[in-house]
Amino acid sequence: MAKPEVIHSWSAPRSLSTSLMYSFAQRDDTEVVDEPLYAAFLKATGVDRPYRDHVLTKMECNGDKVVKDIIYGSGSKKYRYCKHISKQRLFGLPSELMSKGKHFILIRNPLNILPSFEKVQPPSFLELGLGELVSIYSDLCQMGIQPAVIDADELQRDPETTLRGLCDDLEIPFQASMLKWEAGPIPEDGVWAPWWYKSVHESTGFSSPKKYPKTFPMSHYDLLEQSLPLYNILRSHVKHKSSLLSSPLPPPSLPVPENAKLLAWVGDEILPREMAKVSVFDSVVQGGDSVWEGLRIYKGKIFKLEEHLDRMFDSAKALAFENVPSREEVKEAIFRTLITNGMFDNTHIRLSLTRGKKVTSGMSPAFNRYGCTLIVLAEWKPPVYDNDGGILLVTATTRRNSPNNLDSKIHHNNLLNNILAKIESNNGNAADAIMLDKDGYVSETNATNIFMVKRGCV
Incomplete structure (x- = not known):
């Protein structure tokens, strides 16, 4: 007998992994384990389960042999x-487990896993296995294997599109039979099926997600x-x-591609771009x-750093901010952010100080009552304006805020007045x-001051 090409599905419990196994079991060219x-x-772990003895009796316990x-x-x-x-990927298993075959990862939002998990087994971080799932993804990438990742929520919303995409990633043909199966168990079910598979046995396909x-x-x-x-x-x-609100837009290209990987200061720590966020x-x-x-x-060199900090602290004082970080703390955050990113030229910093959470x-x-939030966003950014050829300006119908209403000497983030002019x-x-x-x-302009030079004088 020939050796089949192995497809490895890695997931946390309660992630529709059994439904997906049933889906693949409907293919005429696939056997499932x-x-x-x-x-x-x-x-190896001594973890207790109601069916533990039955599993140890019926299944091979030697990981190498498995x-x-x-x-x-x-x-x-x-x-x-x-x-x-x-979590079943134990240390010491043969390296072939990961280096051979086709691998993909099935994920599900813990918001949906935890209520489901609780019905069968008290959940814990180890039981969820999400940490190990990230490790599996990382290990495969280090071996040059980029595993496909599919989301159980997407699988429920649009089974056919998700399965077609997965089959493309695995380089196998899609079969329409994967979308339906007969209710009841299948011979390949593990001996733990009576404890875990009740809803799958009652199903005949991927059920649509509940509205709420x-x-x-x-x-x-x-x-x-x-x-x-x-x-x-x-x-x-x-x-x-997909999104509950609308169809997601494709990822946009960045003006400076190098900024896809940058580190920003938020609060009291430096974070990767996609993790650099403030509280709602x-x-x-x-x-x-x-x-x-x-x-x-x-x-x-940071141009006019001290003068900029003077204005920022004056603005914070005018707005009656409390628990403001010290000048030295702000400078330390700026320097740490620049050094960590290796940004020493051709760089712009958006320095923000919020009233806090x-x-x-x-x-x-x-x-x-938490103190201010400091944000240091440093980006690679060439000059915005053409200093040689000049720029084209229009006069906006939107008038600048009056100091009687909101004094522009306070360099605040409430920029709708400027944004309306920028739209024009x-x-x-x-x-x-x-x-x-x-x-x-x-x-002024919506973004800068205006200076006039006449006969060599500003």
Whole structure:
């Protein structure tokens, strides 16, 4: 008998992994194996299960033999689909487990896993196995294998599109038979099926997701906080993502591609671009309640750093910010961010200081009890304006805020006045817009000050 080409499915429990195994079992060219490493896992870890003795009696417990004889042994079909739970990948298993075959990762939002998990087994970080799932993805990438990642939520919303995409990634033909199966167990079910597979046995295909989720058990809130970032790491590698609100847009190209991988300072730490975020309770989200400065770095020097910091601290004082970081702390954050990124020239910093996070949503600064939030966003950025050829400006109909209403000497983040003028310049295909004050005199552009040079004098 020939040896089938092995397809490895890696997932956390309660991630529709059994439904997906049933789907592949409907193919005429595929045999399926249900968690072949389970007995080896139970024997090595001593984990208790109601069916533990039955599993250890019925299944091969030697991990080396499982990999050699069951996973990569001879078979009668072209493909062998092995359903794996991530935590069952034990240290010391033969390297062939990962280096051979085709691999993909199935993920599911812990918000949906945890309520489902609780019905069968008390959940824990180890039981969820999301940490190991990230390790599996990383290990495969280091070996030069880029595993496909699919999301169980996508599989429920659009089974055919998701399965077609997965088959393309695995370089196998899609078969329409994968979309339906007969209710009831299949011979390949593991001996633990009576404990875990009730809903699958009642199904005849991938069920549509319920319109509204179940109430989340808040007793598992800490576990959700631990596991959700790991899910999001893997979800960032899902090719086709849908949204409850609208069809997702394709990833845009960046003006400077090098900025795809940058590190930003948020609060009191440096974070990768996609992780650099503030709380939904932060004042900058709640009401644009923040001050900011734009800094330029030329040949290792920050232009007018002290003057910019003077204005930022003056603005924070004018807005009655409390628990403001010291000048030295702000400078330290700036320098650390630049050095970590290796940015010493041709760089722009968007330096923001928000009033900070609130204890509850609302306008009152009395709700701000966590201290200010410092953000240092450094990007590779060439000069915005053409200093040689000049730029085209339009005069905006939007008037600059009056100091009687909101004093522009306070360098605040509430920039809607400027943005409306910028929209006018965009519509006019101009670089920027000149803004007039309430009396019709030139004030500034939507983004910069205006200086006039006459007979060599500014």
